[in-house]
Amino acid sequence: MKDFNINIIPCLNDNYSYVISVGRDALVIDPSESKPIINFIEKNNLELKFILNTHHHFDHVGGNLELKDKYNLLIAGNENDKKRIPGIDIFLNETEKFVFNSHEFQVINTPGHTSDCISFYVKSMKSVFTGDAVFSLGCGRLFEGSPNEMWKSICKIKSLPDDTNIFCGHEYTMNNAIFTKAIIDNEAIDLKIREIKKLRSNNIPTIPTTIAAEKKLNIFFQADSDEIKSLFSKELINDEEAFKMIRLAKDNF
Ligand code: ZN
Ligand code: FE
Numbered sequence: 001m002k003d004f005n006i007n008i009i010p011c012l013n014d015n016y017s018y019v020i021s022v023g024r025d026a027l028v029i030d031p032s033e034s035k036p037i038i039n040f041i042e043k044n045n046l047e048l049k050f051i052l053n054t055h056h057h058f059d060h061v062g063g064n065l066e067l068k069d070k071y072n073l074l075i076a077g078n079e080n081d082k083k084r085i086p087g088i089d090i091f092l093n094e095t096e097k098f099v100f101n102s103h104e105f106q107v108i109n110t111p112g113h114t115s116d117c118i119s120f121y122v123k124s125m126k127s128v129f130t131g132d133a134v135f136s137l138g139c140g141r142l143f144e145g146s147p148n149e150m151w152k153s154i155c156k157i158k159s160l161p162d163d164t165n166i167f168c169g170h171e172y173t174m175n176n177a178i179f180t181k182a183i184i185d186n187e188a189i190d191l192k193i194r195e196i197k198k199l200r201s202n203n204i205p206t207i208p209t210t211i212a213a214e215k216k217l218n219i220f221f222q223a224d225s226d227e228i229k230s231l232f233s234k235e236l237i238n239d240e241e242a243f244k245m246i247r248l249a250k251d252n253f
Contacts, residue, residue, distance in 0.1 A: 004103065004125060006167065008205050009036050014171045015059050015208060018129060022101035025049050029120065029129050030169055031063030033124075038070065050100065053077040054131025055117040056084035060169060078107075081116040092118065110157065111138030112150025119157065127165045127208070130157060135168045136209040137176035139220040141251065147244035151223060154243075157222055158211065165208035173206040179253050180219050183231060192217055199209075219246055 007019040011032035018029040019040055027050035031037045041048050048071045053061050055078075064075055064086040078097060079091035092098060098120075100103040106121040110133035117140075120129040132140035133150075134157050142150055157166070174196050181189045199206050214221050222228045223243035229236075232245040 004101075006125065006127060006165075007040065008167075008207060009040055010171075010205070011036050012059055012062075015169060016118075016167070016171065016205065017063075018167055019046070019048075020100070020125075021046050024104065025101055027052060027100055028063075029167075030054055030060040030068070030131060031067055032059045034063035034066035034070070037063055039069060047071075048073050050090075051075045051087075052098070052105065052120060052129075053081075053085050053088075054119065054129065054133070054169065055114045056081050057114070057132070060131060063088055077079060078109075078116045078118045081114075083124060084116075084171075086103055095098075101162075108156055110134075110153035112142055112145035112153050115144040117145075117153070119153075121160060125165075126161070126163060127167060128157060128160055128211075129167045131169045133157065133168075134166060134214070134218075134220075135176060136166070136173040136206055136214070137180055137218050138250070139218075139247070142247060147247055148240045150247070151240050151243040154220060154223075158215065160211050162210065162212040162215070164211045166214065167208050171200075171205060171207065174200060176218075177252055180217065182253065183219055183249065184228070188217060 004022045010015050015032040017031045023072040024047050026046040026048050026169045029052045063184045067236050074089040077085040077088035078089050083090050092107045094107050103124045108119045110117050110119045113132045117133050177193050197208050224239040229242045
């Protein structure tokens, strides 16, 4: 039986933080700011025990210190990001397990957006929290990593079970869908755009998406597809080259 709740907390302009509760105990992934988190915690009478950070960007750690000040909590992030994540207490890596009330948060290194971006895969929740590595219909910009690194990161996420829910750091889905339609105009993307419009006009997040859905529609997931490759190059190119071209096309879109 499901003993947990994953709550989407909109923050700043288009960020999502996630409060995960098991009974009264809670953790928050990427608190962009403290206020909306505090409101949620107080309203639902929860006890905030941990902050988990996917990477060091301000719109993901902005609430760290204020929340730490207010609650008796610990902050966990990539050990390689210990100089960049405010208030970090717990140093994570791919081999160490982070367990929260019997739910195991597996750390997956997903560099590309930053050099030390991590994702959290929680098998018992059928969920992965990707920060700015993977978005619905998109992926993060390459601020500190190479296209090769990012493609490898995407392949790791892609290899998770199809029914895994993806919770990402931003509501960028519509913008990504418009880009997708410009590249590959088909019925599936039109349908998706209609769906997104309906959700967003009712102020409902398009998140979570799933691995299965992204495999079908996320063009960045398809850099290994001959059909997609042929849209970018007449010559034979490898997956990494294709990915690089897709990323570049999106950067210039
Ligand atoms: Zn970021
Ligand atoms: Fe971000």
